[in-house]
Amino acid sequence: EADIYQTPRYLVIGTGKKITLECSQTMGHDKMYWYQQDPGMELHLIHYSYGVNSTEKGDLSSESTVSRIRTEHFPLTLESARPSHTSQYLCASSGLQGGSTDTQYFGPGTRLTVL
């Protein structure tokens, strides 16, 4: 069982607010990922990181930004939330510890609703 955490689990917020979704893992994994998932749909990669101070944009364009200052922490920020940002956001990690380097372990997700 992977030790990867996301907070908050649910967030309802008004348009224009700045929000940060938290993701932490205790496995020492070097790689971390953010996916966006609409209900009943597939996951799309929006950001990833290979290690501290390394971040890249994923395949799906997103207005969000990420940072990786510590190995265990990979927060996602929306400077000005809009209704189009309503979705579920899943964080994942992979690395040498806790299993194969090529297997991603997922957090429980944050369900974001922007009114």
Added chain:
Amino acid sequence: AQTVTQSQPEMSVQEAETVTLSCTYDTSENNYYLFWYKQPPSRQMILVIRQEAYKQQNATENRFSVNFQKAAKSFSLKISDSQLGDTAMYFCAFMKHRGGGGKLIFGQGTELSVKP
């Protein structure tokens, strides 16, 4: 570019019976990984099974097994002795062995309902 296709949006099975979920993919890579993930209604994505393309032997994990047909680019999941707790969305996913940055490409998902 790689694509993953799951052609069964929804499936149902009676408890204790066997069900097979289909997945096909398209790639020009020779070496890669394939995964099945399970996402129960609580939404935590859980790894079910993993297959390395260079291994001819099909992966198995207890009641879960795959039928990996590399030439046909097919990767189906068989669930034996289905249990109510198997009710979930199942996603097939592809990852390049090298050069892909560890990124997963997901299929559209199959919603499986196990009925008592």
